[in-house]
Amino acid sequence: MTIHAFISRSAGVLLAAAMLVLAGCKPEASGPPRTDVIVVGAGMAGLAAAIEAAAGGARVTVLDSNSVGGGHAILASGFSLVGTPLQERMGYRDDVETAVADILAWGEDADPWWVRRYVEASRPEVHDWLVARGVQFAMILPNPEDSVPRFHLPRGAAAGAVLPVLREALANERISFIWNHEVSGLLHDASGVSGIRARDLRGGGELELHAAAVILASGGFESNDRLVREHWPAARAVPDPLYVGAGHFATGGGLQLASDAGAALVRMDRQLVYVTGMPDPRDAAGRRGLLVLNPAAIMVDGSGRRFIDEAGASKDIEALVLSRSPATYWLVFDEPARAQLMIRGGPWLDAGTIEREIMADPALVSRGGDIRALALAAGLPADGLAATVARYNRFVREGEDADFRRFGGATAGRLPPLLDTPPFYAIQLFPMTRKSMGGVAIDHQTRVLDAAGQPIRGLYAAGEVTGIAGINGSHGGSGTFLGPSLLQGRMAGQAAAAMLAPGRGVVTPLATALRTPATVPPDDPALLDGRLAADEPGFWHFRQVHRMVVQRELACGDCHRAAWPPGPARTREQQLLQFEACTRCH
Numbered sequence: 001m002t003i004h005a006f007i008s009r010s011a012g013v014l015l016a017a018a019m020l021v022l023a024g025c026k027p028e029a030s031g032p033p034r035t036d037v038i039v040v041g042a043g044m045a046g047l048a049a050a051i052e053a054a055a056g057g058a059r060v061t062v063l064d065s066n067s068v069g070g071g072h073a074i075l076a077s078g079f080s081l082v083g084t085p086l087q088e089r090m091g092y093r094d095d096v097e098t099a100v101a102d103i104l105a106w107g108e109d110a111d112p113w114w115v116r117r118y119v120e121a122s123r124p125e126v127h128d129w130l131v132a133r134g135v136q137f138a139m140i141l142p143n144p145e146d147s148v149p150r151f152h153l154p155r156g157a158a159a160g161a162v163l164p165v166l167r168e169a170l171a172n173e174r175i176s177f178i179w180n181h182e183v184s185g186l187l188h189d190a191s192g193v194s195g196i197r198a199r200d201l202r203g204g205g206e207l208e209l210h211a212a213a214v215i216l217a218s219g220g221f222e223s224n225d226r227l228v229r230e231h232w233p234a235a236r237a238v239p240d241p242l243y244v245g246a247g248h249f250a251t252g253g254g255l256q257l258a259s260d261a262g263a264a265l266v267r268m269d270r271q272l273v274y275v276t277g278m279p280d281p282r283d284a285a286g287r288r289g290l291l292v293l294n295p296a297a298i299m300v301d302g303s304g305r306r307f308i309d310e311a312g313a314s315k316d317i318e319a320l321v322l323s324r325s326p327a328t329y330w331l332v333f334d335e336p337a338r339a340q341l342m343i344r345g346g347p348w349l350d351a352g353t354i355e356r357e358i359m360a361d362p363a364l365v366s367r368g369g370d371i372r373a374l375a376l377a378a379g380l381p382a383d384g385l386a387a388t389v390a391r392y393n394r395f396v397r398e399g400e401d402a403d404f405r406r407f408g409g410a411t412a413g414r415l416p417p418l419l420d421t422p423p424f425y426a427i428q429l430f431p432m433t434r435k436s437m438g439g440v441a442i443d444h445q446t447r448v449l450d451a452a453g454q455p456i457r458g459l460y461a462a463g464e465v466t467g468i469a470g471i472n473g474s475h476g477g478s479g480t481f482l483g484p485s486l487l488q489g490r491m492a493g494q495a496a497a498a499m500l501a502p503g504r505g506v507v508t509p510l511a512t513a514l515r516t517p518a519t520v521p522p523d524d525p526a527l528l529d530g531r532l533a534a535d536e537p538g539f540w541h542f543r544q545v546h547r548m549v550v551q552r553e554l555a556c557g558d559c560h561r562a563a564w565p566p567g568p569a570r571t572r573e574q575q576l577l578q579f580e581a582c583t584r585c586h
């Protein structure tokens, strides 16, 4: 069956045709009737690309599988930035050469051109661009890979940086969004790429869109178990279990689209896998992980022994744990150190929920009145663990860790507290996928390259779908994903708009079949039940939101308004109203 036959079969087409007629007389209500640049993905890279392409005069259509924008940045923390006013105020003297050297040393085989391009751009093209949009950088955290502290946290974490960008894009008349649509193919022939095909996740129809340029900004592949395993580094076994710590839509679909159109994939085995994962008790499928840290804890293996400097570089801990079989260890800490326990992975993880759903669950957290009882609860050898804790406490009293140099001797840093106040806790941790450091090959202008290294006309890529163009080498640093994704998005948007020299743009009708689901009357939580229970495709984020609404017993009117009653946000005005709810959770 041809694409056209398929599309004309789909229920959306009649509606699309009707929309086109409508578009002729009421372009405001149904979005712009044509598009020049298509952006796949509304994360940091895609939003920056859309804003730049629109600024360059293009009409832009952004498609996303999710029903809302922001992508991974919604879950992330901060940016690696060099030479900022905040660094200056804090007395951190940073410069381009120092930062380039740090990033190259940490990544080991990073792409030097992109490292330098990003470091030079991070102040003028990333920091200043965000600040101009109202983003405030509140704090800088030191990290072992940075010889000068440069990991910048915005107010409201990375969501506080991406939400203003999303708002600007939503308000921009030149940018249209098509949510709940998964781009399933690129329209291409020997002369290049001329559009996309997308599947409506709610209605099930398909649509086809033509444009002069397509920018792929669809993110990484770390939630796709098949791709993760297929591209696992050859020298190592895939750990079991291996939890997922990336977003729901990090499926790597963009990689397939690009390679079908002839793109080369590079560095695919560079995957940043954390070894700080705990099974997420809310995931019935048992696949998802939460991130767990406790800087005051010791780490012990299955024999109850310490095996590494717990305060050492994360990449060393990752390499060692991933090389072991089984790839697992336990964080052991006492009651005072419980205050330093951090569990991250979703807006539902407030202190009360952590207490009820995690700390009180003996399958996740073992507890004991003394070390032997703890060992028994955790399934660790009691003599081994008791000897380890006694030895560690002796080192703390003596001021020197004779085994792993965590403290004392030439090691700077504070002495950790004794591990001696009951009750004692142990949490077993596992590897968890997180970020892709390989993907679609691009050149220095973000043009997608084929296997011969030639650009594919009309196709650009930015952000994690490119593996951030190798800027992280083999070891992801802190904050070196978000900023470069933004920079590459801006570059791709500018390059795509520049392609549209007058008369060269392919202006085609926008054939979109926007479904209009029935509106639920206000303040009737009962009406939510059916949709919350059903696993309907295209309603993933809706379920995430309204499960929390039910759990927190919020009234519909806390977020919905007269101009956006409980129901989908169809108009631009409604999308902007919906936008105001985001910071209730993120």
Ligand SMILES: Cc1cc2nc3c(=O)[nH]c(=O)nc-3n(C[C@H](O)[C@H](O)[C@H](O)COP(=O)(O)OP(=O)(O)OC[C@H]3O[C@@H](n4cnc5c(N)ncnc54)[C@H](O)[C@@H]3O)c2cc1C
Binding pocket: 040, 041, 042, 043, 044, 045, 046, 063, 064, 065, 066, 069, 070, 071, 072, 073, 075, 076, 077, 078, 079, 080, 158, 181, 182, 183, 184, 217, 218, 219, 220, 245, 246, 247, 249, 250, 251, 252, 253, 254, 434, 435, 462, 463, 464, 465, 478, 479, 480, 481, 482, 483, 485
């Ligand atoms: C929990 C977590 C914390 C992180 N913390 C940090 C941090 O502190 N600092 C840092 O620098 N980096 C961090 N990262 C990494 C960083 O957030 C990402 O690398 C970055 O946000 C990637 O942006 P992007 O726009 O390229 O992709 P994404 O943000 O992944 O956006 C891609 C978008 O494309 C959509 N999409 C995917 N496939 C399709 C398709 N076929 N059709 C339509 N739409 C599609 C997705 O729904 C998504 O909205 C973190 C990542 C995670 C998972």
